[in-house]
Amino acid sequence: MEAPKFSVLIANYNNAHLIGQALDSIKRQTIQDFEVIVVDDGSTDNSRSAVEAEMASFGGRLRYIYQSNGGVASARNAAIMASSGSYLTFLDPDDYWHAERLEAHAAILDQNEAVGLCCSDFDRLHEDGHVEQHFSRWVPFPNFPFEQRISREDSLRWLLAVNFIGTNGVTIRRRCVQAVGLFTESYRQAEDYDYWLRCAVNTEFYVIPRVLHTYRIHQGGLTKNFLENCEYSQRVVLYFAETYEGFIGSHGLGGAVRSAIARRWYEIGNLSFEGGDIRKAFGSYLTGLRSEISFPNVLRFLSVAARKTIRLGTFGSLSRERLARHS
Template sequence: MKFSVIIPIYNSQATIARALDSVINQTYKDFEIILVDDGSSDNTNQVIKMFFKNKDIAHKYIYQENSGVSIARNRGIKETVGEYIAFLDSDDMWHPQKLEIVSNILSNDSINIIGHGYTLDNNFSNVYKTFDLTKVSFSRLLIKNFAVTPSIVVKKDVCERFNENMRYTEDHELWLRMAIANELYFCNLPLSVIGRKPLSKGGLSADRWAMRKGELQMYKNIVCYKKSLLPLYPFLVIFSLFKYVRNILKDFFAKN
């Protein structure tokens, strides 16, 4: 079972070596690394060259003009040769057992897509021997994104492409599209360290209204793919707007 690890990068000289270390130090070794540089203007390229110098690690480095993370990830998917695709961001890391645990789960041929938990603590001191695996229903996924992108692993044969016209919630939209024809599973172990908490200041998701518009577009797209959801569409819109107002109010009262 070979994994293709896709890492989009943009001005990542300060974090990319740490991310790559977390891949090459995996206990499971059958993988390739696909790095798609989305127009970096810093020394990211040189850091990557130095990292792989004298290392016998299967990898590809691809440079493109700045086009956005969805286009970068799609380019990476196109270049893969592995049976399974795993996503990692340049400021995130994996637990050393991530691919080992995931490969054991995927040995069940009926499982095509899994995600797992994450942590903000980069001290991976635990050795994991057991875990809980649960099926994620489509209705649950409609309400909440079940996993961050650096936790997703998907069989290449069923992997669809990110919507390149979406800048927000493009990951959630992709999981929903794939969930129409595939069952999704969630492993409760925190096998990824993410560089910042979702919706925290500094990330794309920090722009709450833009995020909400992205979610509304996501629901519109999914209704087009799955016509049976059309009666639910007004309720999904109301639910999304309710979350936006609730979060605004929470922020207001937290400051006062």
């Protein structure tokens, strides 16, 4: 039996109420040359019956695999190992694709053999119905190389500056997956960021500035914990810098890596400050200063430290005034 063009990989955990919409968005694709693999990561709801109810409509192209709970990276790895398509692509069970999603990605990968990873823009749908376009928020750079092949070095530079990739908007050529390997299961968050960085070492990227899927923002979801996500992202970058030290040095990426590490320490500091952990905040700022010895970074440290010190002083004055007023 001939392998399909696409393997659509879904890692599911307790999304029985939403996975039907995700699967329906796959059925509506303008390209129908695909297999769908749902790996259920130990769900305790009726996910199995929700998926099985859709099997007949897929005509044998939908597979359901159950495993004990091991996390999203483990579930994605199980789906990768069970897949057979030329192109591997991801869809979370609580999100959905637009009808041309597969066709748009196939057009790029079919015509650009050197490109191993293609990604596209998406809408972020909040629980209150508010919608924002991902690239307009996270890639405010006028020179971002949309709609062109991006070299490994430039892909890494942009990824280190901002993780512009949404997992549901990614398609990866099988040979790239074979070179990169599997997702790192020890990461509770940012396992996708780690994977994109590793992909960039191995292949060229292509970014489509067109909204081709919708991503739901859940108030109780993992993505709500910005501090934890930022800390995991920093862990990913630090490990990447150590593991790929030779590649980074030989391709002139040392400055980009150091800048990314310093910038993320400031982000951790800011989030810690807003959460009330002042000691951790200023400790992170100092670590950020030590991470990159450069004039711009010294200015950044002085600016951040001065602003936070002023805020602390203002808060202290207001607190004393309130105490005096009530004494």
